[in-house]
Amino acid sequence: MKQIAVISGKGGTGKSSISAAFATLNNEVVIADCDVDAANLYLLFSPSEEEEQVYIGGYKAVIDYTFCSGCGFCADYCRFDAILFQNNRVIIDEISCDGCYLCSRICPEKAIRMIPNDKSKLYSGSFRNGRIVYGRLAPGEENSGKLVNMVREKARQVAEKYCLETIILDGPPGIGCPVISTITGVDKVIIITEPTISGLHDLERAAEIVLKSGRKPSVIINKWNLNPEITDQIRCWCGNNSIRVEGLLPFDKEMVNAMVHCKTITEFDKDNEISRELNRIWKNILNSN
Amino acid sequence: MNQPVPAMIKIAVASGKGGTGKTFVATNIFYSLVKNKISAVLIDCDAEAPNDLSFFKAEPLSSIDVKQLVPVIDTNKCTFCGKCHEYCNYNAIFLLPPVKMIKVIDDLCHGCGACSVACGYGAINERPVILGTVNSYSFYGLSSIIEARTKIGVTSPVPVIKTAIRQAGNSAPIAILDSPPGTSCPFIQTTAASDYVILVTEPTPFGLSDLKQSIYTLRKIKKPFGVIINRAGLGSRDVYRWMEENKIPLLGEIPFDEKIARIYSEGSLLAAEDPVYFDEFFELTNRIGNIIKDQITLALNK
Numbered sequence: 019m020k021q022i023a024v025i026s027g028k029g030g031t032g033k034s035s036i037s038a039a040f041a042t043l044n045n046e047v048v049i050a051d052c053d054v055d056a057a058n059l060y061l062l063f064s065p066s067e068e069e070e071q072v073y074i075g076g077y078k079a080v081i082d083y084t085f086c087s088g089c090g091f092c093a094d095y096c097r098f099d100a101i102l103f104q105n106n107r108v109i110i111d112e113i114s115c116d117g118c119y120l121c122s123r124i125c126p127e128k129a130i131r132m133i134p135n136d137k138s139k140l141y142s143g144s145f146r147n148g149r150i151v152y153g154r155l156a157p158g159e160e161n162s163g164k165l166v167n168m169v170r171e172k173a174r175q176v177a178e179k180y181c182l183e184t185i186i187l188d189g190p191p192g193i194g195c196p197v198i199s200t201i202t203g204v205d206k207v208i209i210i211t212e213p214t215i216s217g218l219h220d221l222e223r224a225a226e227i228v229l230k231s232g233r234k235p236s237v238i239i240n241k242w243n244l245n246p247e248i249t250d251q252i253r254c255w256c257g258n259n260s261i262r263v264e265g266l267l268p269f270d271k272e273m274v275n276a277m278v279h280c281k282t283i284t285e286f287d288k289d290n291e292i293s294r295e296l297n298r299i300w301k302n303i304l305n306s307n
Numbered sequence: 308m309n310q311p312v313p314a315m316i317k318i319a320v321a322s323g324k325g326g327t328g329k330t331f332v333a334t335n336i337f338y339s340l341v342k343n344k345i346s347a348v349l350i351d352c353d354a355e356a357p358n359d360l361s362f363f364k365a366e367p368l369s370s371i372d373v374k375q376l377v378p379v380i381d382t383n384k385c386t387f388c389g390k391c392h393e394y395c396n397y398n399a400i401f402l403l404p405p406v407k408m409i410k411v412i413d414d415l416c417h418g419c420g421a422c423s424v425a426c427g428y429g430a431i432n433e434r435p436v437i438l439g440t441v442n443s444y445s446f447y448g449l450s451s452i453i454e455a456r457t458k459i460g461v462t463s464p465v466p467v468i469k470t471a472i473r474q475a476g477n478s479a480p481i482a483i484l485d486s487p488p489g490t491s492c493p494f495i496q497t498t499a500a501s502d503y504v505i506l507v508t509e510p511t512p513f514g515l516s517d518l519k520q521s522i523y524t525l526r527k528i529k530k531p532f533g534v535i536i537n538r539a540g541l542g543s544r545d546v547y548r549w550m551e552e553n554k555i556p557l558l559g560e561i562p563f564d565e566k567i568a569r570i571y572s573e574g575s576l577l578a579a580e581d582p583v584y585f586d587e588f589f590e591l592t593n594r595i596g597n598i599i600k601d602q603i604t605l606a607l608n609k
Contacts, residue, residue, distance in 0.1 A: 027356050029488045030326010034513065055489035056323050056520070058513045077396070097376075097420050113499050113528070118419035119396045157490040157524035162462060191325040191488055192355035195462050215574035216330065216358040223356065227459050244565065245572040269565075271541060277511050278543045 019177055021204040022303060023052075025189035025197055025228075025235075027220025031212045032240040035273060037188035038062050039282040039296050040303075042147045048182050049145070050173035051152035052200045053190040054138075054165045060152055062280055063145035073138040073168060075159040077117035079110050085129035092121035092130060113158070135159055140168055142176060149176045161190070163199030170199070184304070193223045201228060206303060207235040208264065213248035221252065225261060236262040238299065241269035265299040267292050314477045315348075318599065319501035321486035321494060323517025327507045328537035328561070329353070331571050333485040334362045335578045336505075337450075339592040340481060342578075346449035348475045348482040352497040354439060354455035354464035359485055361574045365444035365452050371474070373467045374435035375418035378411050384430035385409060394425035414462065439467035441474050451478060464493050472500050490517075490524045498525060503599045504532040505558060510542035515549060522555065531602040532556075533595070538563040558598060559591045 024037045034051075038059055041049040051059040079100070088108055093101040100114035101121060122130040137156030144150070151173045153165045173185050189200040201207050207228045211221040221237070228235040237256050242249040249266065256263050268291060276286035284293040320333040330353070337349040351359035378391070378400075387404040399415035400422060402408070413436060423431045439457035446452055455471035457464045464487065475482050484501055487493040498504050504525055508518040518534065525532050536546060539560040550557060561567070570580050578588040 028326060028358075029356075030324065055491045056325070056517050058324075058516055061512050061516055095420070095424065097418060113495055116417055116419060117396065118417060118421055119394070120419055120421040120424060123394065123421070124424060155491055157520060157527065158495045159491055160463060161489065161491040193459050194355050194457065194464060195460065198460050212572075214572035215361050216356075217572075219358055219361065220356045223459060230459070241568075244568045248572055269568075274511055274541045277513065278545075280512065 019174070019183060019185065020206075020304070021185045021187060022206045022208065023187040023189055023201045023204045024208050024210060025200060025224055026191060026210040027193055027224035028212070028217050029191035031210045031217060032267075032273070033191075033210045034058050034188050035277060035283065036210055036238065036240065036296065037186050039284045039293070040300050041186050042282045042285050043297060043300050045184070046148035046182055047184040047186055048149045048151065048173050048177045048180075049186045049188065050169050051150070051188050052166045052169055052196065053188060054153035054155045054169065054196070055161050055190060057152045057154050059150065059188055060141075062277065062282065063150055064280065065143040065145040065150045067141050067143045069142040071140040071168070072136050073140055073153065073165050075135045075138045075155065075165065077119065077132040077134055078112055078115050079117070079121050080131050080133050081108060081110060082129045082131060085127045087127050087129075089126065092125055095120055095124055138165060140165065140172060142172055148182055149180055151176060161196050163195035166190070166196050166199035193227050197224075197227060198231070201231055206306070207233060208303070209235045209237050210240055211237060211252060212241050213239060213245040213252060215248070218248065218252055218255065222255070225259065234261060236264045238264050238267065240267045242266040243268045264302065265295050267295055315475070315480060315482055316503070316603070317482045317484055317501040319484040319486050319498045319504045320507060321498055321504055321521065322488060322507045323490050323521040324508070324514055325488035327509050327514060329488070329507050330358055330485055331537070331577070332505065332507050332535055333483050334359055335576055335588050336592050336595070337483045338576050338578050339589050340483075341447050341450045343589070345481060346479045348450065348479045349452045350471055350475055350482055350484045351452070351454045352468045352471060352484050352493070353487045354457045354467045354471075354493070355487065357454050357456050360444065360452060360454055362576050363446055363452060365446040368443040368445050368451065370440055370442045371470070372437045373439050373441060373470045375416075375438050375466060376420065376433040377413050377416045377418060377436050378422050378431045379434050380409050380411060381430045381432065382407070382409065384428050386428055388427075390425040390427065391422035391431060394421040396421070414460075417462065439464070441467065441471045443474060449479065465496050468493055468496050472497075490520050495524070495528065498530055499528055501530065502603055504530050505595065506532055506534045507537050508534060508546060509538045510536055510544070510546045512545070514542070515546045518546065519549075531605070533558040533598055533602070536560045556598060556602075558595050
């Protein structure tokens with residue numbers, strides 16, 4: 019089984035469109051949408067939802083005012099500034115509550131209960147070229163990487179069950195915990211970047227996180243022709259850090275048109291320059307160790 | 308209009324989807340305010356991938372570390388009773404009593420202090436670890452840029468974002484907050500601290516899906532908002548249709564233009580570089596200003 023993660027420090031560089039294209043190129047695959055905060059692949063693939071699991075993302079404190087004496091003991095202990103006094107009443111600021119349980123443990127009146135956040139879900143089903151697993155984090159929940167781990171575990175089980183060789187992981191933006199969860203233990207990490215100053219900065223941070231995990235990422239420069247000079251800078255930076263550039267994709271409105279038609283670029287226009295380049299890159303990736 | 312007007316009006320620029328142009332809109336609005344002699348603070352809350360500073364020549368003012376406390380266990384005093392392990396809701400304390408082993412997993416710790424409260428033997432002390440930095444810069448005299456920047460791989464950027472917003476205090480009449488992407492905790496922290504939210508989207512299926520999720524979230528926390536459609540002309544009319552059906556205020560459109568993409572890519576500001584867009588951006592900023600004033604007044608009177 020081969021696991022390939024596609025990430026990018028910066029959002030909007032084309033991670034999902036490129037992962038989706040890889041997923042529809044040849045043999046059936048498992049695609050796992052690890053961008054649980056903005057899962058979008060299901061829009062392209064309209065998968066059948068065959069399985070659904072609840073994910074408990076954390077807890078929130080709730081005060082029972084029939085027992086609360088208003089002593090404010092809990093507010094003294096809370097380190098998240100989540101317990102406030104308003105009109106002589108102790109209230110919980112839901113947005114700041116981290117769900118640590120401390121207030122409910124120390125309350126002398128036992129007036130605080132903890133309620134699980136159970137609105138986040140994991141789905142698994144089939145799409146036109148294999149299986150898909152994706153998580154959807156409920157708004158406002160902490161994206162700690164735990165749901166990403168659950169998505170990955172499910173993807174692995176599905177790959178075994180259906181004897182599929184390749185798992186493609188579409189990663190979240192940024193360089194935090196969910197990204198670490200996405201790349202831990204995979205066979206290959208591909209960073210999608212774009213020729214902007216922001217893109218280059220974020221590539222440097224994303225590469226650092228991959229290097230820290232003991233592997234070398236490789237890079238695809240998307241929309242390279244929007245700024246050929248910065249594309250050269252990125253290639254140069256990659257060269258200096260012995261990071262392989264897998265290929266360059268030009269900007270082409272067809273990429274957006276394909277998405278509007280709920281197709282990947284390689285399905286929408288297989289003779290397009292981008293499609294041909296993605297084909298070549300994907301073959302290389304599958305054949306490399 | 309009985310309620311007091313907040314001392315500093317905070318406007319967040321956000322989007323569910325990454326790469327729709329949040330930073331582009333936030334930096335250009337900030338620039339047009341400053342050029343209009345309105346002093347402002349730009350707060351870069353995208354702490355995992357902060358980029359606002361690269362668009363300005365700003366003077367460094369200060370840099371502060373944002374810290375969190377993590378426990379240190381004194382194994383001479385520890386009786387391996389397991390109460391700290393039981394109190395920790397993040398599985399950050401690993402315990403094997405038979406072999407007298409206890410370990411703190413720093414990466415899982417949220418610094419809540421429950422373990423210290425739990426320990427009856429005085430075996431737990433706490434030491435600070437650095438989560439990130441908040442860097443302040445001055446720009447054009449009275450204006451400033453504040454950058455939240457997390458260390459790579461931290462569990463949550465929220466403490467760094469909160470510190471950056473606090474750091475801004477009431478130092479200017481208006482603050483522009485460049486929000487992190489998504490709709491989870493970091494987005495909520497940024498938008499909840501704001502008076503108004505500008506959502507930036509693009510006319511694609513991904514853009515629309517993430518816009519819906521952002522709007523759902525903002526309605527839940529009762530924040531007034533409006534939408535800017537970036538890269539107009541690409542994609543389809545679905546976003547417009549959906550916005551009309553749901554009566555979502557459209558603040559403005561920025562056309563897709565390779566020239567704009569190029570100016571942004573170089574780390575330059577559209578409002579500073581291109582005379583045609585300069586006027587258009589000023590107009591957009593003013594229009595947004597008026598809509599925001601109306602909506603904030605409405606929200607305050609509710």
